[in-house]
Amino acid sequence: MTLQQLPLNVQLPSNQTFATLVAGPNAEAYTLVRAGEDTLVYLWGSAGVGKSHLLHAVCNEQAENVIYLPLSELKDSMDAGILRGLESYALICLDDIDAVLTDQNWCFEVFALLNRVRDQGATRLLVTANTSPAQLQSAYPDVQSRLSWGVVLQLQKLSDEEKVQALQQRAHAMGLELRSDTAQFMVQRLGRDLEDLMQRLERLDKASIAAQRKLTIPFVKAVLGV
Template identity: 25%
Template structure:
């Protein structure tokens, strides 16, 4: 009988320190430099970060949220999976809009309303999407607001950086991952770091449930059990 593992593994941690920047040093420098508006009457230009799936957009937004919350500031998070209505925190300083390309009509209306609120209260907005604002499938007034400030493209990590990221996450989970396991992940699956991290999480849980070490044969067995081609 296969044991069902309890959800006792460490939750993902999203910080600037555990984000491998690769060619994205300028993005991180800009986000780290953000400070609350000096005047509530000021209009703070937004920042828009875009890139392909798994490039780290959500990671950097969550890292930014964590750094502001750590300083005692209120952050509002609004993603495509955040149900309406989108209410502001009691004393907001930073508003984050994630996966803008997935916003439905109601969420697009709510996002535009947040921009109006931000303009009047001097709030900072940082948003993300899969494409630059000009190419997003959103209403024109929202597209204009998203593209008004600085726009950054997150560049994909190199293979070496991918390996480093997987090893960093494995070490955080306390599991030993040999080179052949990482080779298998990088050669058999799309180099989408978000997807690869999810695979690593499932592999860790599967190893705990079977009480076996993390190896390529174990990875193949997990994929076969999931109905995937190992």
């Protein structure tokens, strides 16, 4: 069963691949995750370090027999029972697992899934959170110990230079030309949250198509009101 066959309104961004992922200080973690030798990997770090992008890249690369669930988006619209049976997949990616663990129903289903994955031993499980397993708020404390059984990796933020590179790589994947000076202007003037910068790049892409304009600093100022 592929992701597209599931009754979920979840779309993987096609431009969030390893080709558009700048490793920076996270090169070792990315290599380990991409190698796929560990059954359980727990990735944590603050917003904007690329946790979701890494999961999207892994899913896009493997393509078949993969399930990706953005739990922060699904917790209020889906029943926790959706986690039952996921161990039939070769790869399970649970994004923002900390968003559901204070809910007893969700936490129980996460606990049960972790046990099934461990007992079966044939499924890879990648999870992300904003904090380390020891700092998690959980309705069932045993979930914290289960999550720490695997490889625990903290992802770090990119430098400004690496964010410029990331913007340029994403722009290239979108068919845009983003010069270094324009990318540097965006990082310096629009804030250093990489996720927010990528969203603004999407807005600039639409505006440049509509106006038939290149992404210059004056154009960025005009579109984004900088």
